[in-house]
Amino acid sequence: MSTQSDFFPASVMASHMASLEQKNSLNETLADLAKYIEQRNDSRMFASILLLDNAGKKLFRGAAPSLPEAYSKQIDGIDVGPNVGSCGTAVFCGHSIYVCDIERDELWASFKDLALTHGLRACWSVPIMSAGRILGTFALYYTEVKNPTLEERKLIEECARYAAVLIEKAEEIGRTA
Numbered sequence: 001m002s003t004q005s006d007f008f009p010a011s012v013m014a015s016h017m018a019s020l021e022q023k024n025s026l027n028e029t030l031a032d033l034a035k036y037i038e039q040r041n042d043s044r045m046f047a048s049i050l051l052l053d054n055a056g057k058k059l060f061r062g063a064a065p066s067l068p069e070a071y072s073k074q075i076d077g078i079d080v081g082p083n084v085g086s087c088g089t090a091v092f093c094g095h096s097i098y099v100c101d102i103e104r105d106e107l108w109a110s111f112k113d114l115a116l117t118h119g120l121r122a123c124w125s126v127p128i129m130s131a132g133r134i135l136g137t138f139a140l141y142y143t144e145v146k147n148p149t150l151e152e153r154k155l156i157e158e159c160a161r162y163a164a165v166l167i168e169k170a171e172e173i174g175r176t177a
Contacts, residue, residue, distance in 0.1 A: 026170040030063035030163065037140075037159060038066055044143040046120075048072075049128070049163055050087050051136040056080065059087055062136060062163075071118040075111075085111045086125035087137040094134065096126045096157070101145045115141075122146040124153075126160040128167065135167050 034047035046066045050059035061076045078084060080091045089107050090097040099105045100122050102115045108123075115123070125139040138160040140152075148156070 021173065026167065027061075027063055029166055029170070031065045033159070033163060033166065034063045034065050037155075041155070046141040047159070048087075048139040048141060049136060050075075050078075050139070051167070052080070052091060052134055056091075056134070059091065059136060067120075067141065068118040071114065071120070074114055083107050083109060085115075086123040087139050090125040090127050090137050091134055094127060096124070096153075098124045098148055098153075100147045103145075119143050124148055124156055126156050128160045128163045130164045130168055135164055138163050 030049045034049060037047045038045060046064070048064040048067055049062035051062040052059055057080055059075075059078050059080060061072055064072045075085070075087075078088050080088050082089060082092055083106060084092065085108050086097045086099045097107065099107055102108045102112050102121055102123060105112075108115060115121075120141045121144050122142040123139055125137045128135045128138055138156060140156055
């Protein structure tokens with residue numbers, strides 16, 4: 001992603017790349033990305049980036065600066081599989097998962113109490129992919145039941161593509177999470 005996009009002006013992209021090159025960790029840079037998205041969108045929305053382990057079996061926190069810390073700790077290291085919330089299922093299936101009502105969606109059956117306790121009602125997750133390889137997920141959580149608009153789908157898909165660029169850059173220069 002070397003050119004300006006609808007969601008990420010060239011100055012923002014350059015700032016994130018410079019952050020990695022200045023020896024900031026991938027987690028810090030991903031947290032900056034998550035905050036950037038949160039600040040420019042719905043105040044009831046929280047961004048989360050989970051990174052897939054090398055075995056492709058578990059997702060670990062890359063960044064979730066505004067999600068409740070207790071929730072983030074509980075899902076850190078979550079398995080990949082069917083019916084493992086939005087993120088675990090998105091990686092398992094290899095495509096986007098849009099859960100509009102966590103309380104009623106079967107994908108969240110094992111995790112809905114945890115999410116609802118923290119006021120999370122919807123979660124949309126897109127796999128972060130590079131050259132056919134899944135690197136993790138970019139997710140948006142909401143405090144209300146919510147269906148994504150076309151514009152919101154474009155946003156989260158672009159966020160996942162941009163996160164892939166940052167992860168690849170971090171791998172290239174040896175700046176891991």
